[in-house]
Amino acid sequence: MRIDSIDKLAAWRDECRKRLDSQKKKVLVCLGPGCLAGGSDKILEEFHEILSKKKITDVTLEAVKKTGCHGFCAQGPLVIIEPEGIFYTKVKKAHVKEIIETTLEKGELVEKLLYKERNGDGTDHAIVDYHDIPFYKYQKRISLRNVGQIDPDRITDYIAAGGYSALAKTLSSMTPQEVIDQITKSGLRGRGGGGFPTGRKWATCAKIESDIRYVLCNGDEGDPGAFMDRCIMEGDPHSILEGMIICAYAVGSREGYIYVREEYPLAVINLQNAIDSAREHGFLGENIMGTDLCYDIKIARGGGAFVCGESSALMKSVAGEVGEPRAKYVRSVVKGLHDKPTVLNNVETFATIPVIINEGADWFASIGTEKSTGTKAFSLAGKVKNTGLVEVPMGVTLRKIIFDIGGGALKDRKFKAVQTGGPSGGCLPEDKLDLPVDFDTLTKAGSMMGSGGMIVMDDRTCMVAVARYFLGVLVKESCGKCVPCREGLYQLHKLCTKITKGKATEDDLNLMENLSRVISVASLCGLGQSGPNPFVSTLRYFRDEYMAHIRDKKCPAGVCRELITFNINDQCTGCLACIAACPVEAITGEKKKLHVINQDLCTKCGSCYEVCNFDAVDIK
Amino acid sequence: MTQTDMTKLDKIFNNNPQSPGSLITVLQDIQREFRYLPREALEKTAEILNVPLSKVYSASTFYAVFSLKPRGEKIVRVCKGTACHIKGADIILEQLESGLGIKAGETTKDLKYTIELVNCVGACALAPVMLVNEKYYGNVRCDRVMKLVEKD
Numbered sequence: 001m002r003i004d005s006i007d008k009l010a011a012w013r014d015e016c017r018k019r020l021d022s023q024k025k026k027v028l029v030c031l032g033p034g035c036l037a038g039g040s041d042k043i044l045e046e047f048h049e050i051l052s053k054k055k056i057t058d059v060t061l062e063a064v065k066k067t068g069c070h071g072f073c074a075q076g077p078l079v080i081i082e083p084e085g086i087f088y089t090k091v092k093k094a095h096v097k098e099i100i101e102t103t104l105e106k107g108e109l110v111e112k113l114l115y116k117e118r119n120g121d122g123t124d125h126a127i128v129d130y131h132d133i134p135f136y137k138y139q140k141r142i143s144l145r146n147v148g149q150i151d152p153d154r155i156t157d158y159i160a161a162g163g164y165s166a167l168a169k170t171l172s173s174m175t176p177q178e179v180i181d182q183i184t185k186s187g188l189r190g191r192g193g194g195g196f197p198t199g200r201k202w203a204t205c206a207k208i209e210s211d212i213r214y215v216l217c218n219g220d221e222g223d224p225g226a227f228m229d230r231c232i233m234e235g236d237p238h239s240i241l242e243g244m245i246i247c248a249y250a251v252g253s254r255e256g257y258i259y260v261r262e263e264y265p266l267a268v269i270n271l272q273n274a275i276d277s278a279r280e281h282g283f284l285g286e287n288i289m290g291t292d293l294c295y296d297i298k299i300a301r302g303g304g305a306f307v308c309g310e311s312s313a314l315m316k317s318v319a320g321e322v323g324e325p326r327a328k329y330v331r332s333v334v335k336g337l338h339d340k341p342t343v344l345n346n347v348e349t350f351a352t353i354p355v356i357i358n359e360g361a362d363w364f365a366s367i368g369t370e371k372s373t374g375t376k377a378f379s380l381a382g383k384v385k386n387t388g389l390v391e392v393p394m395g396v397t398l399r400k401i402i403f404d405i406g407g408g409a410l411k412d413r414k415f416k417a418v419q420t421g422g423p424s425g426g427c428l429p430e431d432k433l434d435l436p437v438d439f440d441t442l443t444k445a446g447s448m449m450g451s452g453g454m455i456v457m458d459d460r461t462c463m464v465a466v467a468r469y470f471l472g473v474l475v476k477e478s479c480g481k482c483v484p485c486r487e488g489l490y491q492l493h494k495l496c497t498k499i500t501k502g503k504a505t506e507d508d509l510n511l512m513e514n515l516s517r518v519i520s521v522a523s524l525c526g527l528g529q530s531g532p533n534p535f536v537s538t539l540r541y542f543r544d545e546y547m548a549h550i551r552d553k554k555c556p557a558g559v560c561r562e563l564i565t566f567n568i569n570d571q572c573t574g575c576l577a578c579i580a581a582c583p584v585e586a587i588t589g590e591k592k593k594l595h596v597i598n599q600d601l602c603t604k605c606g607s608c609y610e611v612c613n614f615d616a617v618d619i620k
Numbered sequence: 621m622t623q624t625d626m627t628k629l630d631k632i633f634n635n636n637p638q639s640p641g642s643l644i645t646v647l648q649d650i651q652r653e654f655r656y657l658p659r660e661a662l663e664k665t666a667e668i669l670n671v672p673l674s675k676v677y678s679a680s681t682f683y684a685v686f687s688l689k690p691r692g693e694k695i696v697r698v699c700k701g702t703a704c705h706i707k708g709a710d711i712i713l714e715q716l717e718s719g720l721g722i723k724a725g726e727t728t729k730d731l732k733y734t735i736e737l738v739n740c741v742g743a744c745a746l747a748p749v750m751l752v753n754e755k756y757y758g759n760v761r762c763d764r765v766m767k768l769v770e771k772d
Binding site for chain 2: 073302306457
């Protein structure tokens with residue numbers, strides 16, 4: 001159906017809702033990146049295979065569908081049965097028959113697939129409805145509202161969930177200036193990392209005299225450790241389009257691009273489907289919803305360059321050139337793509353816009369803190385129990401996210417640090433866990449919000465090695481245009497490597513601190529300016545660890561290979577587990593006899609340490 | 621290049637606007653078709669899109685996705701994202717390099733395998749992650765690496 005007038009949308013929505021409501025039971029199979037790797041596509045096929053042969057009352061084939069990432073990746077592959085919200089975890093293809101026979105036919109639960117929450121005394125209890133699981137309970141989902149709930153390929157699902165109603169409201173009752181005023185009043189700040197006020201950006205772009213203006217979406221989620229934008233692009237692509245169309249109306253644009261990184265092929269497919277179907281139904285192209293608004297979106301694929309997440313580099317890449325940033329005496333909102341005024345916002349920012357229009361600026365501003373309003377999505381990963389996708393109001397503490405939602409460090413090890421903000425961010429130690437998460441507090445503490453990657457580290461993570469890792473990423477990704485970044489980061493990385501090998505002196509450390517200051521001040525773009533952050537922030541909070549490498553030639557976390565040896569102590573029960581795990585056959589021993597590591601063969605990979613259940617492997 | 625290769629190439633040029641702005645898209649399409657960027661294809665691209673060959677070369681070497689050398693049938697990608705790094709991606713890479721006898725970025729002589737490093741594939745919850753062509757493997761253990769690569 002082509003929506004050629006605003007009134008038609010409401011009728012279509014009623015129709016879509018009626019159709020969904022007629023499905024008494026719905027089976028949602030998560031096809032997010034985590035569950036997909038666990039074979040959830042096969043699970044969905046199996047459901048369809050069995051149900052196409054067997055008729056069950058209240059369950060139609062259409063009601064068994066795929067969704068984007070549901071969030072709780074650590075428990076995947078996930079299958080959710082609505083309306084009860086029954087949450088089946090770690091589902092395998094072989095379980096499908098049982099789920100159909102027990103839950104769909106008889107209405108009973110498959111106990112073994114339910115989520116188990118650990119009690120204080122070490123026992124477990126099962127939780128049926130996912131809304132009651134701590135991981136979900138403390139979240140508030142705005143940008144992720146539909147991700148994991150709808151089938152991204154069905155525009156009717158999005159319409160039934162209230163999709164394009166914000167666009168209808170905008171076109172029927174708001175002037176472009178009113179839209180900008182609402183966004184400004186909401187206090188929304190860019191979710192890509194910088195935190196620039198979105199309303200102010202739009203207002204600047206709208207004011208400049210120009211025949212052409214562009215509205216671009218940055219889907220180049222390059223920060224290692226972040227996958228929020230991926231999940232929105234794959235799981236709810238229409239919300240991004242709707243946000244972009246509203247922006248196009250507000251600033252007066254006819255053309256736009258979504259820049260998607262090369263590593264996300266499924267995001268490109270789902271976005272393209274969404275664009276085609278939005279165009280077919282009259283939400284994109286000429287005379288959108290029968291009004292004078294004309295706007296269309298194309299996809300630009302990235303080429304695997306981190307620096308292309310930077311605005312001016314991204315615009316060069318869209319124009320078909322090498323993605324080198326330029327000095328920004330004139331900002332890209334004034335002179336952007338093809339030197340025309342350009343609004344560039346991140347995926348999550350655009351996905352939030354329709355909700356602000358529908359619910360109002362005051363409602364949005366009432367969530368979060370005074371200067372960081374609304375919610376923020378994070379991808380929680382690293383050495384934490386509940387890895388996954390999380391969205392919380394701004395201002396909650398890091399502790400709440402990592403311990404209440406994330407369940408604390410993996411294997412109940414000691415929490416050491418949390419890394420936020422990607423390579424430009426920093427690591428915060430345990431005594432900063434009670435800081436509220438908002439743009440300004442994190443920056444003040446020496447890290448940054450960044451796009452939302454949150455990596456938890458435990459006592460087996462060496463902070464010097466982490467700094468070295470990030471510097472290595474940046475050295476590789478520096479575009480090479482300006483000297484401080486190209487040469488400075490290279491030297492910083494080299495010195496950091498020297499520390500991890502136990503060959504550095506305290507003079508080297510001083511040199512690194514001086515060098516960091518120069519790189520920050522003299523680099524051309526954000527990549528270089530924030531480049532030394534991983535080193536500076538780890539040194540600020542973990543100087544002891546640096547000194548242990550330099551003075552004592554020891555790596556306290558047992559990671560830097562030049563500085564450690566592995567030995568088996570007399571706790572060894574002779575269980576053979578480490579012998580099986582050793583990739584280089586360096587461990588010898590018999591059943592129930594003490595095992596021995598041959599130091600000449602040992603590559604210090606730590607596999608034996610990871611598999612040992614008896615604390616019998618010492619790292620010194 | 622053979623005649624069929626040239627036909628494939630012409631098809632790519634016909635599917636894109638023949639202007640300098642299509643450079644990256646055309647290169648991506650060539651890479652997808654041939655698994656690398658053959659020299660003749662780059663020269664042809666420069667001619668058709670009216671871009672100096674130096675600029676074509678510059679773009680081909682700037683973006684990590686492009687390769688100027690032929691790549692293997694199976695492309696094994698090791699994720700070097702933060703989560704994967706702290707969960708031992710280095711050790712996985714080591715196993716792979718010693719198992720296949722090549723370093724990251726290289727291709728085996730029989731053109732069967734190529735090892736590549738990726739900054740982050742966005743499947744951090746499954747760290748450490750390895751991809752064989754498009755197939756994701758999560759929570760990879762270092763003693764299983766070669767088994768996964770040799771599967772199928």
